[in-house]
Amino acid sequence: xxxxxxxxxxxxxxxxxxxxxxxxxxxxxxxxxxxxxxxxxxxxxxxxxxxxxxxxxxxxxxxxxxxxxxxxxxxxxxxxxxxxxxxxxxxxxxxxxxxxxxxxxxxxxxxxxxxxxxxxxxxxxxxxxxxxxxxxxxxxxxxxxxxxxxxxxxxxxxxxxxxxxxxxxxxxxxxxxxxxxxxxxxxxx
Amino acid sequence: xxxxxxxxxxxxxxxxxxxxxxxxxxxxxxxxxxxxxxxxxxxxxxxxxxxxxxxxxxxxxxxxxxxxxxxxxxxxxxxxxxxxxxxxxxxxxxxxxxxxxxxxxxxxxxxxxxxxxxxxxxxxxxxxxxxxxxxxxxxxxxxxxxxxxxxxxxx
Numbered sequence: 424x425x426x427x428x429x430x431x432x433x434x435x436x437x438x439x440x441x442x443x444x445x446x447x448x449x450x451x452x453x454x455x456x457x458x459x460x461x462x463x464x465x466x467x468x469x470x471x472x473x474x475x476x477x478x479x480x481x482x483x484x485x486x487x488x489x490x491x492x493x494x495x496x497x498x499x500x501x502x503x504x505x506x507x508x509x510x511x512x513x514x515x516x517x518x519x520x521x522x523x524x525x526x527x528x529x530x531x532x533x534x535x536x537x538x539x540x541x542x543x544x545x546x547x548x549x550x551x552x553x554x555x556x557x558x559x560x561x562x563x564x565x566x567x568x569x570x571x572x573x574x575x576x577x578x579x580x581x582x583x584x585x586x587x588x589x590x591x592x593x594x595x596x597x598x599x600x601x602x603x604x605x606x607x608x609x610x611x612x
Numbered sequence: 613x614x615x616x617x618x619x620x621x622x623x624x625x626x627x628x629x630x631x632x633x634x635x636x637x638x639x640x641x642x643x644x645x646x647x648x649x650x651x652x653x654x655x656x657x658x659x660x661x662x663x664x665x666x667x668x669x670x671x672x673x674x675x676x677x678x679x680x681x682x683x684x685x686x687x688x689x690x691x692x693x694x695x696x697x698x699x700x701x702x703x704x705x706x707x708x709x710x711x712x713x714x715x716x717x718x719x720x721x722x723x724x725x726x727x728x729x730x731x732x733x734x735x736x737x738x739x740x741x742x743x744x745x746x747x748x749x750x751x752x753x754x755x756x757x758x759x760x761x762x763x764x765x766x767x
Contacts, residue, residue, distance in 0.1 A: 490686070507659050508686045515633035515681060522688050529699075530691035591619050602656060606698055607691030 446547035446554055448544040448600070456546045459555045462582065462589055467539035470611055479513070483583060483590035486513045490596040490612055493576075508608050509596075516611070523609065530609035536564040537610060552592065555580040559596075561612065563605055574598065574612065584606040616732075617741055619748050621647040625683050632681035632688070641678035653701045659684075716743045 449456045462481075469478045482488075488567040491507035511519075523531050547554040561574040581593035596612045613628035622644070629640035642662040663675040683690045684686055703709055719738025722731040731744050 506659075507680060508684060510677055510680060511672070512633060518633045519688065521634075525694075528692060530695040561616060603685050607694045608686035609691035609695075 446549040449546040449548060453458070453546070455548065455553060456544070458589070459546045459553050460480075460541075460544050460580065463541045463544065463555060463557060466591075467541050468518050471539055473538050475523065479517055479520060481588070481591055482513045482516065483585070483592045484513055486511070486591060488512070488516065488591075489592045489594065490598065490608075493601045495597045495601055508598075508603070511612070516578055519611075527607070533566060535566075535610065538562045549581070551583060553582045553589070555582065559612070561610075563610070565606065574600070574605055576600075576612075578612070615737070615741075617745060618730075619745060621649075623647065627678060627682040627689075629678070632677055639674045639678035640676035643679045643683055653699075665698070689702075 449450070466478065466481060469481075474489060481543075487505060487513040488509055490509040513522060522528055526532060538561070540562075540579075541557050542560075543558040545556045547556075556577065556579050559576060559578055563574070564573045565572065576598040579593075579595045582589045583592045584590070614626040617623045617626070624642060624644045627640065629638050632637055644660050644662065646658040646731045648656040648658065659679075661676050661679045663672040667675070679687075681687050686693070692694055698733075704714075716739040719733065719736055720740050720743055721738075721743075722733050726732040731740060733740055
């Protein structure tokens, strides 16, 4: 993906949005749309294959990674409550990865089998950044248990290019489920 | 670290403070939980986090982080607890487990000088909470003085 990322026309991206102001939608056929979708699909593969070091290398140092708790009420409310499942930096996610490498990290010993499906991508350009809103479905199989567990929702990502490729700068995950449908979140969304 | 339960289904946990990421500042918070029994082998836990009302937004966010990065659903500790709870349920369902007594052993003694209601213990985590929980539960379900509506049904 690094090759694709380096080939991305960052100058063109900036030029397009300086006049209009605000994010500009990308057509499906746009090269940057393909770049974004490839980035997301490859990220899903890295996480499903537990290649966490490679995943960390795709995160920006100033990453803001949030998974708030889904709230449902009669009145309209902000989707994001203060409390959540994740409110992370790259450093805290790296700490989780170190934890997962321990033999007594029982939630992932043995590692669960996960499949992350990413679809319905809507891409935008915002200055030098690329924005991706996408659906995700995560199916998790746990040890010898018969029933798989599922997590689903929508992710809003911001990617920015640096010398080594496109990095995740921001992620907001909107879960569809209010009660957590998995035993735990000893994995990443 | 402080953990405790108010019979029957209200619990609290305080991680005791510490950095929640490499090189990060020490942060601490208090979480309260309500245990909702859904079935004999299923429990749903509702989690709240406490923060000082007078605290700044940054201090309240730090209190949130201290819980969700430790005893949160995705924290450093709690995911492994939930895994063990499910494995215990699976183990207890077996034929041999049903034939045997369930033994509580580690650190059962309570602090005799505790001046307040209930039981307390200082030192390593033990199973006295579970023992006291089941003692109370057993006393209530075997009590002669049942609620009047229950008596009416029996007669």
